[in-house]
Amino acid sequence: MSDERTTKTISGMDSVNTTVLGADEIILNMGPQHPSTHGVLRVKLKLDGERVAGSECIIGYLHRGVEKIAEHRSYQQFAPYVDRMDYVAAVSNGLGYCEAVEKLLGTEAPPRARVVRTILTELQRIASHLLWLGTHALDIGALTPVFYCFREREEILKIFEKYCGARLTTHAFRIGGLQYETYDGFEEDTKRFCNDFAHKIDEYETLLTENRIWVGRTKGVGILNAADAIALGVTGPVLRASGVKWDLRRAQPYAAYDQYEFDIPTRETGDTYDRYVVRMEEMRQSRRICLQAVENIPTGPIMARIGKVLKPPPGEVYHSIEAPKGELGYYIVSDGTTQPYRVRVRPPSFINLQAFDKMAKGALIADVVAIIGTIDIVLGEVDR
Amino acid sequence: MGHLIPPSIMPFVLPVLYAVVIVAVLPLLAGYIVLMERKVMADMQARLGPMRVGPHGLLQPIADAVKLLLKEDIIPDKADRLMFWFAPLVSVTMALLAYSALAIGPAFQIADLNIGLLFILAISSLGIYGIVLGGWASNSHYSLLGALRSAAQLVSYETAAGLGLISVLLLAGSLSMKDIVQAQLDQGVWFGFSVPFGFFIYLVGSIAETNRAPFDLPEAESELVAGYMTEYSGFRWSLYFLAEYANMIIVAGIATTLFLGGWLRPGARYHEHIPGTGIEWLDALPALLTLGVALYSLKLAPTQPVKIQKIVMVLVAVLCLGVACVLAGALFAPPAVMQGIHGAFWFMAKVFAYIYAFLWIRFTFPRYRFDQLMRLGWRFLIPLALVNVIGVGVAIVLRQQFAWGPIVSLIPTTLATLGVAMLLAKDDAPVAEAQTAAGE
Amino acid sequence: MQTLNQALFIFFAVLAVASAILMVTRRNIVHGAVFLITTLLSTAGIFLLLQAEFLFIVQVILYVGGIMVLFVFVIMLVNLDVSMRQVQFNRQWFVAGALALVLAGQFLFAIWVGRGALRLPAMASEISPKNTEAVADALFSHYMLPFEIASILLLVAMIGAVVMAKRRAG
Structure with missing residues (x-):
């Protein structure tokens, strides 16, 4: 045995070839082709009956070398690529990247651009959470909420489409501000959506929040305590559900978040139900931010004066934002040329996924899909 | 014609004819229940459902059937070929065989x-053997887990559902489907109203037995891909599908017969005649209903986008009109014929109402987890069913001793069972202790 | 009618015996279980031929629908490859064979001695409507004590199983 590989994952499951199975144990490969791994995640489960005795997430099936591509593109050329990491929250990705490059350049977007960015990013947060809610409920077996969620998400995507012509990979922002002025009726559309949306959240909650089966399936499942969450570097709603009040919008305000009032929902236990409650509340808060922002969009230019060719001074910068799934950070090194020397992305999904093994230990197969759903991963972002 | 057939074969003719009709019609019926399911699902989920094949997707089941028949038949490499081949047959044979004792109306019963x-x-x-053996023979972990779940689930919930049925058997005093319906006519109340808990327990048990959501763990698509059916495709797969929907009709038929008055029409003991005729008001209802459907589809016909769809819509209207004519014509036929035709109508109507309840539940609730499913079965339903059965026994004694009516005597039973149900539900806290118990 | 009944009886009897033999000779344990099910079903068919409908149903519900499901459930968990490679007859097969012979001899002797009682009453000509009631009557009045003893035996076995399972889990 000693000459073989004996690496261990967090959960203590031996790596692939050295695993010795007990009498009742089987190895189940969940994915990469599986209905509820949310893409091409492969989870290798060691099962004792239906109980998970060990697990290992195997990733990389969607690796496209996004970070490497950055080294051969100009700063502006690379911006559309980041949309394709977390492809259900492209606007947030773009915001993070644009602000990081702006920081590197030492400029800032004008106030109007920052407010519009805030509105769009919060709408994107709602859209991303809606997608999470629908698929998470679907994984747990509730077939209907997903369609209601898509119905509302559609309204958001329509706003995006009217604004920049794209629905999914929007490339909505430019380095230095916005490419497009808002369309006529942008404020009204946003307001209408936000006003309708209040009832819609209540509608989802009547379907799920107090449903005995839903509570039974989520309460006490995939518990992650605060210490473990911090040790694993988990961020976003997953961290806040464990009781850590950490939100970059409040802790290191960016865009226009310092101007608005909003609460940071937290819960104590850190189980799947808590993460559900936190995300539901976050949608309400995002709606609140949108309503405040749309009331008072400043007038003025939408682009900072940065010139057509970007040549940031040599140096490095790390900038992170609170993406729907957690802390999305960009670490950019400039060597003074038009192309970045190195771009490193800190994707929230990738880091949050590390908590999976800890959450899944001792769970049942049915819990595994609930846990994958509750971490809210997008494989495009995990693999990059 | 009678003299053409030897008398020794005579008693077999009608049953064989019925059997052939059932085997021929059932796949079609199952296909249309699938369509109904998709349409109901679409309605509940704010969308349209199948719309392309035929008007409002009315020809979708046929297109699906053709597709399934033409699909490549794949047997996995290391599967147990014989069992793999055999298992779906078991499922579908048993599902069809069960129809032989189901009474669809007073006249239409094989045996x-x-x-x-x-x-x-x-x-x-x-x-269940079809499911278990198919899951095992596929040589896939998903299939095996689905099969295991299925076996455990069926054994547990059959007990509960059976106990739910016993309450009715006590009241009816017979196991024959006809006698049970007759007993409901004599007592003047459908057993679903006099023993609501028996009905409730059977409803839950029957959902679990047919592997429908929220108890669809053997084929839970988000966990086990397709459970025991994962490795099946094409025609074999469609056999499983047929068996599943046939079983749905069976459990709905049992529930209809035992709890919803079988083929009795609502108000079976209410005989108010239309003035000047020998026809009862309520007997005219089925014909009027189908006539309404016919007129509605006729109204829809011109709005169909394509000519062929218009034609199909008119055909549907004509079909409904035909049914309406048969139902109306039956009013003037001898009572036995009229009862047979109208009985079948009411029976099918109730069966579909029951299946609708299945679908409604499916699209509303999330899925149970396996340990929760077992806890619900063993710690809630079975004790409740036992209390209910004892209560019904007491009610029968009350009825005999004090000559209480069939409804009044069962009220104490229902109240007592309700109390026990609330007690049991409180005890069964929804918080899962499972993971923390075995996790560390 | 008579010939049809006879044909059906021969069919069920042959099926029962053939699947019983196949059951013990199959190497694949799941196939063995399936043949056991066929045996039980054909026995049930013979009950039906004898107009003993209730017995038929009990046979199907309890043995085939209940007990054998649990059997198969357990069997599926067994590692098949191991059982496939095991030697089918071990070194003590002649001891078992001798015992089987002795048992067969005993049976034959018992049948021979009691052959006078083997003359069965004529088969019930019509479907007797009181079939279920008759069984219940016999069980709860005539054979009350054996019935209760059997239930207690089963209860003991059940408690024993639970205790053993608990010990293993703990």
């Missing part, structure tokens, strides 16, 4: 066994 109900229960419980 009126005096153990009719037990026969249906026994035969439909054999369908």
Whole structure:
């Protein structure tokens, strides 16, 4: 045995070839082709009956070398690529990247651009959470909420489409501000959506929040305590559900978040139900931010004066934002040329996924899909 | 014609004819229940559902059937070929066999066994072998887990559902489907109203037995891909599908017969005639209903986008009109014929109402987890069913001793069972202790 | 009618015996279980031919629908490859064979001695409507004590199983 590989994952499951199975144990490969791994995640489960005795997430099936591509593109050329990491929250990705490059350049977007960015990013947060809610409920077996969620998400995507012509990979922002002025009726559309949306959240909650089966399936499942969450570097709603009040919008305000009032929902236990409650509340808060922002969009230019060719001074910068799934950070090194020397992305999904093994230990197969759903991963972002 | 057939074969002619009709019609019916399911699902989920094949997707089941028949038939490399081939046959045979004792109306029954109900229960419980053996023979972990879940689930919930049925058997005093319906006519109340808890327990048990959501763990698509059916494709897969929907109709038929008055029309003891004729008001209802459907589809026909769809819509209207004519014509036929036709109508109407309840539940609730499913079965339903059965026994004694009416005597039972149910539900806290117990 | 009944009886009897033999000779344990099910079903068919409908149903519900499901459930968990490679007859097969012979001899002797009682009453000509009631009557009045003893035996076995399972889990 000693000459073989004996690496261990967090959960203590031996790596692939050295695993010795007990009498009742089987190895189940969940994915990469599986209905509820949310893409091409492969989870290798060691099962004792239906109980998970060990697990290992195997990733990389969607690796496209996004970070490497950055080294051969100009700063502006690379911006559309980041949309394709977390492809259900492209606007947030773009915001993070644009602000990081702006920081590197030492400029800032004008106030109007920052407010519009805030509105769009919060709408994107709602859209991303809606997608999470629908698929998470679907994984747990509730077939209907997903369609209601898509119905509302559609309204958001329509706003995006009217604004920049794209629905999914929007490339909505430019380095230095916005490419497009808002369309006529942008404020009204946003307001209408936000006003309708209040009832819609209540509608989802009547379907799920107090449903005995839903509570039974989520309460006490995939518990992650605060210490473990911090040790694993988990961020976003997953961290806040464990009781850590950490939100970059409040802790290191960016865009226009310092101007608005909003609460940071937290819960104590850190189980799947808590993460559900936190995300539901976050949608309400995002709606609140949108309503405040749309009331008072400043007038003025939408682009900072940065010139057509970007040549940031040599140096490095790390900038992170609170993406729907957690802390999305960009670490950019400039060597003074038009192309970045190195771009490193800190994707929230990738880091949050590390908590999976800890959450899944001792769970049942049915819990595994609930846990994958509750971490809210997008494989495009995990693999990059 | 009677003299053409030898008398020794005569008693077999009608049953064989019925059997052939059932085997021929059932796949079509199952296909249309699938369409109904998709349409109901679409309605509940704010969308349209199948719309392309035929008007409002009315020809979708046929297109699906053709597709399934033409699909490549794949047997996995290391599967147990014989068992893989055999398993879906078991499922579908048992599902079809169970129909032989089901009484669709007073006239339409293949065999009126005096153990009719037990026969249906026994035969439909054999369908599990198709699932278990198919899951095992596929040589896939998902299939195996699905099969295991299925076996454990069926054994647990059959007990509960059976106990739910016993309350009715006590009241009816017979196992024959016809006698049970007759007993409901005599007592003047559908047993679903007099023993609501028996009905409730059977409803839950029957959902679990047919592997429908929220108890669809053997085929839970988000966990086990497709459970025991994962490795099946094409025609074999469609056999499983047929068996599943046939079983749905069976359990709905049992529930209809035992709890919803079988083929009795609502108000079976209410005989108010239309003035000047010998026709009862309520007997005219089925014909009027189908006539309404016919007129509605005729109204829809011009709005169909394509010519062929218009034609199909008119055909649907004509079909409904034909049914309406048959139902109306039956009013003037001899009573036995009229009862047979109208009985079948009401029976099917109730069966579909029951299946609609299945679908409604499916699209509303999330899925149970396996340990929760077992806890619900063993710690909630079975104790409740036992209390209910004892209560019904007490009610029968009350009825005999004090000559209480069939409804009044059962009220104390229902209240007592309700109390026990609330007690049990409180005890069964929804918080899962499972993971923390075994996790560390 | 008579010939049809006879044909059906021969069919069920042959099926029962053939699947019983196949059951013990199959190497694949799941196939063995399936043949056991066929045996039980054909026995049930013979009950039905004898107009013993209730017995038929009990056979199907309890043995085939209940007990054998649990059997198969357990069997599926067994590692098949191991059982496939095991030697089918071990070194003690002649001891078992001798015992089987002795048992067969005993049976034959018992049948021979009691052959006078083997003359069965004529088969019930019509479907007797009181089949279920008759069984219940016999069980709860005539054979009350054996019935209760059997239930207690089963209860003991059940408690024993639970205790053993608990010990293993704990």
